[in-house]
Amino acid sequence: MTVPSPAQRLADHVQHLLGGGPFSPPGGWNHMGAVICDVSFQPRCNYAATLRPRLLRLQEGWPDARTVRGFQNRLASEDLALAMKFNHAKKVATAHAITDLLADHGVDTREDLHTWLDRQANRAALRTVKGVGPKSIDYIGTLVGRAEVAVDFHLRSFAAEAGVGDLRYERLRTVYEEAAALLGHHRGGLEHAVWRYKSGAA
Numbered sequence: 001m002t003v004p005s006p007a008q009r010l011a012d013h014v015q016h017l018l019g020g021g022p023f024s025p026p027g028g029w030n031h032m033g034a035v036i037c038d039v040s041f042q043p044r045c046n047y048a049a050t051l052r053p054r055l056l057r058l059q060e061g062w063p064d065a066r067t068v069r070g071f072q073n074r075l076a077s078e079d080l081a082l083a084m085k086f087n088h089a090k091k092v093a094t095a096h097a098i099t100d101l102l103a104d105h106g107v108d109t110r111e112d113l114h115t116w117l118d119r120q121a122n123r124a125a126l127r128t129v130k131g132v133g134p135k136s137i138d139y140i141g142t143l144v145g146r147a148e149v150a151v152d153f154h155l156r157s158f159a160a161e162a163g164v165g166d167l168r169y170e171r172l173r174t175v176y177e178e179a180a181a182l183l184g185h186h187r188g189g190l191e192h193a194v195w196r197y198k199s200g201a202a
Helices: 006-018 032-041 047-061 068-077 080-084 089-104 110-116 120-127 134-143 153-161 169-183 187-199
Strands: none
Touching (some): 006 153, 006 169, 006 187, 032 047, 032 068, 032 080, 032 110, 068 089, 120 134, 134 169, 134 187, 153 169
């Protein structure tokens, strides 16, 4: 008897619990201040109840922060913790550091960042920011419309239920990508469907 691959087990679990799709990928943000704050503030945060409303208010209150340069100018004169109503010094520092790094690399718009992330050297540069790991880099890709899989606690839990063991981040990300290919789904759409199911957002 042939033992199914991890990707096949995960694909079977997706079909059993989520059906055949199609699964729409997340839209992300067109406002770079929201992109940067999303990836900086989201760890260990209730996204729907706590973070998303603040990001929507940031977009409305800081329309000029639609670009990285515009956001950087706002940060030079205003308190991000106050604007976000989120008093967490480390997360604020992460947002400042990502902003400065992107500005230094000439990244200003959603389209700039989408293309910039094609290069591994640029992803490695983001890893130098304290608080930014591989999941954060994949996640920021999803926020600008890239077909990425950002493996968080919810995706790990779903994989464990499918009988996919405790794999390293990169390997589990590949398993999700392979499962999406087996099912003929957009990898970002599959990731988002699993996240919504496990987080209770569905």
